[in-house]
Amino acid sequence: MAERATPLYRDTPRLLLLALAGLIMLMPYIWMVAASMKPLDEIFRASLTLLPERFHAIENYGKVFARIPVGLYLWNGLVVCGGILFFQLLFAVPAGYALAKLRFPGKEFVFGAVMLGLLVPPHVQALPLYVAFSQMGLLNSYTALIAPFTISVFAIFLFRQFFKSLPDDLIHAARLDGFSEMAIVWRVVLPNAWPAATAFSIFSVVAHWNDLFWPLIVVNGQDYATPALGVMYFRSAEAGDDFGALMAAAVIMTAPLVIAFLLAQRRFVEGIATTGLKG
Amino acid sequence: MSDAALTQALPRPARLALGETATAWLLSAPAIIAYLLMLLLPTLATIALAFTDFELGATGFAWIGLDNFAEMLSDRGFMTSLRNTIIYVGLVTPGSIAGALALALLIEAGTRGRTFFRAVFFLPVVSLTVAMAAAWQYLLHPSIGPLNAMLRVAGLGAPEWLSSSSTVLLSLAAIGIWENLGFNLVLFLAGLTAIPRELYAAAEVDGARHAWQRFRLVTWPMLGPTTLFVLTITMIRAVRVFDTVAVLTQGGPNKASQVLLYTMYEEGFTYFRLGYSAAITLVFLAIVLAMMWLQTKVLDKRVHYG
Numbered sequence: 001m002a003e004r005a006t007p008l009y010r011d012t013p014r015l016l017l018l019a020l021a022g023l024i025m026l027m028p029y030i031w032m033v034a035a036s037m038k039p040l041d042e043i044f045r046a047s048l049t050l051l052p053e054r055f056h057a058i059e060n061y062g063k064v065f066a067r068i069p070v071g072l073y074l075w076n077g078l079v080v081c082g083g084i085l086f087f088q089l090l091f092a093v094p095a096g097y098a099l100a101k102l103r104f105p106g107k108e109f110v111f112g113a114v115m116l117g118l119l120v121p122p123h124v125q126a127l128p129l130y131v132a133f134s135q136m137g138l139l140n141s142y143t144a145l146i147a148p149f150t151i152s153v154f155a156i157f158l159f160r161q162f163f164k165s166l167p168d169d170l171i172h173a174a175r176l177d178g179f180s181e182m183a184i185v186w187r188v189v190l191p192n193a194w195p196a197a198t199a200f201s202i203f204s205v206v207a208h209w210n211d212l213f214w215p216l217i218v219v220n221g222q223d224y225a226t227p228a229l230g231v232m233y234f235r236s237a238e239a240g241d242d243f244g245a246l247m248a249a250a251v252i253m254t255a256p257l258v259i260a261f262l263l264a265q266r267r268f269v270e271g272i273a274t275t276g277l278k279g
Numbered sequence: 280m281s282d283a284a285l286t287q288a289l290p291r292p293a294r295l296a297l298g299e300t301a302t303a304w305l306l307s308a309p310a311i312i313a314y315l316l317m318l319l320l321p322t323l324a325t326i327a328l329a330f331t332d333f334e335l336g337a338t339g340f341a342w343i344g345l346d347n348f349a350e351m352l353s354d355r356g357f358m359t360s361l362r363n364t365i366i367y368v369g370l371v372t373p374g375s376i377a378g379a380l381a382l383a384l385l386i387e388a389g390t391r392g393r394t395f396f397r398a399v400f401f402l403p404v405v406s407l408t409v410a411m412a413a414a415w416q417y418l419l420h421p422s423i424g425p426l427n428a429m430l431r432v433a434g435l436g437a438p439e440w441l442s443s444s445s446t447v448l449l450s451l452a453a454i455g456i457w458e459n460l461g462f463n464l465v466l467f468l469a470g471l472t473a474i475p476r477e478l479y480a481a482a483e484v485d486g487a488r489h490a491w492q493r494f495r496l497v498t499w500p501m502l503g504p505t506t507l508f509v510l511t512i513t514m515i516r517a518v519r520v521f522d523t524v525a526v527l528t529q530g531g532p533n534k535a536s537q538v539l540l541y542t543m544y545e546e547g548f549t550y551f552r553l554g555y556s557a558a559i560t561l562v563f564l565a566i567v568l569a570m571m572w573l574q575t576k577v578l579d580k581r582v583h584y585g
Contacts, residue, residue: 011389018385018392022399025457029402031425032414046428087313095310104303110311117318119571121519123540124564125321127328127547127557131335132321148321151313181302210408212522213540217548228409232526235413243417250410261405265398272404273465 036060036247043243060248064234067245069222070252073230077256080145080215080226081205087150088204089197096159097185101171111160117153123213130217144218145226149208155200162196163189202264202271209257227253328557335551347558357559360530360537363448364518367538370452371459371517376509378456379463384498386464387471397468401461408458412526415454416441441527444535451536454523459516463509470505474498511574518566539563 030050035043039056064070098104099111125148133144166189174188190197212228219225225233234249261268329347333340351357386396403411418426419440427437440450478497487493521540524530530537530545543563547556 006389008391011391014385014389015392018382018396021382021385022396025400025402025460027425028411028414028418028457029406031418032411035417044423046423046425048425048428048432091310091313094306098303098306102299102303102306104300107303110307113314113319117314119568120318120322120564121567123519123521123543124325124560125318127553127560128321128324129317130548131553134335148317151310151317153314153318156310181306185306206405210406210522212409212525213544216525217544228407228522231407231409231413235526243420243423246413247417250407250413254407254410257405257407258402261402262398265394265401268405269397269401269465273462273469 032247032250035243036251038244040242040244056244057248060244061252063242063245064249064252068230068234068249070230070249072222073225073227073253074256076142076224077209077227079142081208083142083146084149084208085201085204087146088152088155089201091150092152092155093159093190093197094182094185095156097163097189099156099160100163101166101168101189114153114156114160117151118157122148126214126217133218139218140220140224142224145215145224148214152204155204158196158200159193162193166192198267199271202268206257206268206272227256325557325560328554329561330558331554333554333557335553340554343554347555350555351558351562356534356537357542359534360539360542361562363535363537364520364539366448367452367455367520368514368517370449371455371520372510372513374452374456375459375463375513376506378460379467379509380502380506382460383464383467383471384494386468397465400464403458404461408522409526411458412454412523415523416527419450442532444532447528447532447536451520451523451528455517455520458523459513462516463513466505466509466512467502470502471498474501507577508574511570511577515567515570515574518563518570539566 034050034052037055037057037060038052039054039059042052042054042056095110099107099114129148130139133139133141133147138144170188170192171184174184179188209226210228211226212232215226215229216232219229222233231249231253235246330342330344331340332343332346382396382400386393418424421427421437421439421442424440426440430437438446440446474497478501479493482493482496485496487496519540520538521544524536524538524541525544528536530541539559540563543556543559546552546559
């Protein structure tokens with residue numbers, strides 16, 4: 001709406017309003033970081049000073065690393081998110097290609113199934129999957145954490161839409177060059193669909209790094225706990241009212257994605273807001 | 280039609296080594312198998328379970344028709360949970376939409392600080408909900424929380440936020456608004472950038488001098504499809520509330536913060552009453568489907584607005 005650059009003095013009220021709203025938005029982060037550096041008696045005094053009188057960060061963060069296997073939780077988060085994304089791409093990219101570029105009887109049926117799948121939230125499958133994994137003795141395993149999410153109908157849909165816009169000549173040329181269909185999918189089509197792949201990857205990793213529902217159901221105990229579960233365990237078992245250490249744990253587990261977000265802000269916003277429309 | 284006939288009927292510059300049909304099914308096979316095993320069969324199994332009295336650990340089960348659904352009607356816990364979910368959605372949806380729209384308009388009204396403020400408001404979307412819930416727990420703590428410390432300085436009372444049944448749902452909704460605002464903001468920003476600049480100039484020529492008039496004449500109607508879309512998507516997101524309840528209140532105090540998914544989780548995975556839990560899941564699914572139906576209905580009508 002601003003055609004020319006508004007002079008700063010006229011822009012100030014707008015910026016002040018935004019800054020105020022931003023400050024409210026950041027409140028939990030500000031107090032989380034502040035409390036993670038305070039000793040317990042300062043926290044219990046409930047003073048409104050942000051900076052600690054006695055710097056207690058080393059003790060608080062040290063306590064988190066001493067009490068819970070932070071590295072293991074982060075590693076589990078990485079394995080689970082990486083595993084899910086790997087299979088999602090492995091399954092969805094070829095299927096998306098077939099739906100976009102090949103003619104075959106039953107195509108409408110397959111696409112209809114994809115659209116139908118889009119309607120069902122993942123919580124609906126939880127009970128039978130839990131029973132199945134429990135019968136197979138697979139609770140508390142990476143398999144249980146990863147397998148249910150290996151199929152993403154949303155990814156198939158997204159890749160189909162994106163592949164459709166790629167020129168057919170690209171694929172014909174590759175066929176004439178003797179590429180197999182598999183090679184076309186991975187070495188011709190996917191590299192040309194990089195924006196869609198990045199957007200989906202960010203969406204998928206954010207969703208599964210933050211997921212609590214499914215890990216809470218299939219994981220019991222530390223060995224396969226994801227960061228979300230880690231914070232929860234630390235809160236209920238170890239920390240109790242030790243808010244300094246609890247906030248330190250929260251900072252540690254939140255940091256990886258937040259740092260990634262700050263480094264690639266535009267891609268994150270695009271990835272989640274354009275692909276996250278699935279809701 | 281056979282593969283050969285198909286490829287002959289549609290002449291192509293290069294033939295596939297394998298028939299096109301076989302290739303297509305082969306490429307889709309992993310996805311189809313995973314779809315059947317992880318999506319279709321479990322969904323059908325949930326539907327079937329909802330009509331049984333299946334309990335984990337029990338030796339057998341019986342088909343009990345609609346008994347689970349009948350039980351819901353007389354189950355105080357479930358009815359509270361359904362009511363709470365509706366209230367929660369009713370608070371989070373308008374709150375996060377109005378807030379996001381206001382902030383989007385403020386951000387779009389100038390050129391300074393766009394990326395910065397977008398990042399600030401989007402931060403909760405990428406933050407680990409469980410960890411941020413712990414931060415909120417500290418922030419809202421009745422005695423040591425900074426919020427009540429501020430209220431005390433201002434001479435106001437110190438509500439118990441998450442531990443009183445009269446404020447718990449309100450507090451959770453506030454956190455829900457905080458969580459969803461950035462997501463909606465980004466959608467509104469995209470909608471605003473798509474409005475042609477000339478329309479504002481034209482409105483000004485027609486006498487729309489004030490910002491409010493231009494908003495009413497141009498922004499609001501042009502943003503119609505975006506707003507309707509944001510509305511339904513926020514409702515669908517809000518009805519899935521689980522994390523904050525599981526971490527902060529476990530449905531308490533005295534069931535004042537029971538919500539659908541948490542009740543479903545408790546019935547299924549704490550009490551192992553899988554049949555009943557499946558029936559609750561179906562209610563949840565029906566609500567989500569109704570919202571999606573509304574979305575397509577509303578969007579089909581309004582999408583050609585501009």
